Amino acid sequence: MEAKYDFERKYREQILQCSRCGFCQAVCPVYGVTLRPSYNARGKMLLLKEVMDGKIDLCDELIESLFQCTTCASCTENCPSGVKVPEIIKQARKDMVHIGSCHPAFKGMHEVLEKNTNIYAEDEPPDFDRERNKKADYVYFIGCVGAYREDESTESTLDLLDKLGVNYTLIDEVCCSGVLEDVGYKINDRLAKQNIDRILATGAKTVITGCPYCFRTFNNKPQYGELREKGVKVIHLSQLVKDFDLGVKTDKRVTYHDPCDLGRHCGIYEEPRKTIQKIAPDFVELYHHHANALCCGAGGGVRGAFAKNSLAMARRRLEEVEEVGAEIVLTECNSCVHNLANAKLRKQKFKIYNTTQFVNELIEAKKG
Ligand code: SF4
Numbered sequence: 001m002e003a004k005y006d007f008e009r010k011y012r013e014q015i016l017q018c019s020r021c022g023f024c025q026a027v028c029p030v031y032g033v034t035l036r037p038s039y040n041a042r043g044k045m046l047l048l049k050e051v052m053d054g055k056i057d058l059c060d061e062l063i064e065s066l067f068q069c070t071t072c073a074s075c076t077e078n079c080p081s082g083v084k085v086p087e088i089i090k091q092a093r094k095d096m097v098h099i100g101s102c103h104p105a106f107k108g109m110h111e112v113l114e115k116n117t118n119i120y121a122e123d124e125p126p127d128f129d130r131e132r133n134k135k136a137d138y139v140y141f142i143g144c145v146g147a148y149r150e151d152e153s154t155e156s157t158l159d160l161l162d163k164l165g166v167n168y169t170l171i172d173e174v175c176c177s178g179v180l181e182d183v184g185y186k187i188n189d190r191l192a193k194q195n196i197d198r199i200l201a202t203g204a205k206t207v208i209t210g211c212p213y214c215f216r217t218f219n220n221k222p223q224y225g226e227l228r229e230k231g232v233k234v235i236h237l238s239q240l241v242k243d244f245d246l247g248v249k250t251d252k253r254v255t256y257h258d259p260c261d262l263g264r265h266c267g268i269y270e271e272p273r274k275t276i277q278k279i280a281p282d283f284v285e286l287y288h289h290h291a292n293a294l295c296c297g298a299g300g301g302v303r304g305a306f307a308k309n310s311l312a313m314a315r316r317r318l319e320e321v322e323e324v325g326a327e328i329v330l331t332e333c334n335s336c337v338h339n340l341a342n343a344k345l346r347k348q349k350f351k352i353y354n355t356t357q358f359v360n361e362l363i364e365a366k367k368g
């Protein structure tokens with residue numbers, strides 16, 4: 001039978017490789033809060049197999065399952081058959097968008113980025129009291145969440161970069177638009193080109209991203225290939241900060257939440273820990289960590305489309321923080337900070353920070 005959809009053309013073998021073993025069930029954050037078997041990786045693969053067999057069609061009824069996936073890749077990490085679930089889901093979403101079946105929130109994200117320069121449709125980007133678009137060794141690329149929702153954390157990060165003597169500039173950045181790839185659309189070429197041109201105009205040979213998702217997008221997506229061709233390297237903030245002597249310590253018990261986009265998707269686990277272990281002798285790992293880290297529930301468009309479940313996923317992660325008795329939880333992603341902070345447990349005693357914000361606060365406290 002001729003394939004009807006692109007997901008089938010590209011991933012038929014992968015979907016058939018799913019042996020229905022169910023190893024993915026225990027690690028799927030969506031299943032963890034819904035307890036619905038049709039929402040975990042196995043359920044999603046079974047639904048797509050039914051579509052391939054012509055038993056059901058892609059339609060609005062599949063939105064709840066196929067669009068409710070944070071693309072955290074926890075299933076893939078634990079799958080003995082090597083099924084690349086997030087890639088399959090993203091393609092199936094594209095096929096659904098193509099036939100007019102899409103979660104309204106995902107459609108909204110696409111429309112916002114057609115007309116605006118950021119995912120929140122805000123008018124003016126905050127300037128953080130810093131000159132932009134100047135010649136520098138580095139560009140610091142903030143990302144939408146850091147610029148518009150976690151601006152306090154970004155201010156601290158910029159203060160820290162200043163203290164460390166990093167020669168950087170901000171640019172008039174626009175959304176990297178990588179999120180569109182997750183929600184059934186394509187990266188916006190116009191936005192990508194604006195970012196590329198503004199980065200190149202600074203003469204910087206390295207871009208530092210505060211956001212793991214921007215990091216992934218710049219490094220992997222063909223729309224940003226010109227940066228690579230012109231010799232511009234893109235690093236994550238944690239890869240820069242790890243090499244500095246920070247000169248501060250905390251006696252508080254500290255733990256670390258691995259962002260899915262930085263850890264499982266980019267393999268960056270040790271750089272953030274290197275910094276944290278310098279400043280926090282009482283460091284403790286969460287029960288799920290490194291490649292087994294539990295997702296905060298924000299990714300894959302889920303925070304926008306399924307807010308209640310997204311926060312419930314974050315609460316599960318916060319419960320792990322409580323279990324190890326940490327007073328501080330650090331992470332390397334503004335989106336994770338945002339979702340974890342919004343979830344908040346009852347009688348929560350610990351605080352959530354981006355590592356750079358916390359380091360900056362320690363330096364400020366030492367200065368008195
Ligand atoms: S772990 Fe892999 S093979 Fe097993 S059910 Fe999940 S997706 Fe299928």
Ligand code: SF4
Pocket residue numbers: 024027028029030031039040041044068069070071072073074075076085086
């Ligand atoms: S990518 Fe994450 S949320 Fe999606 S099915 Fe796999 S484990 Fe579940």
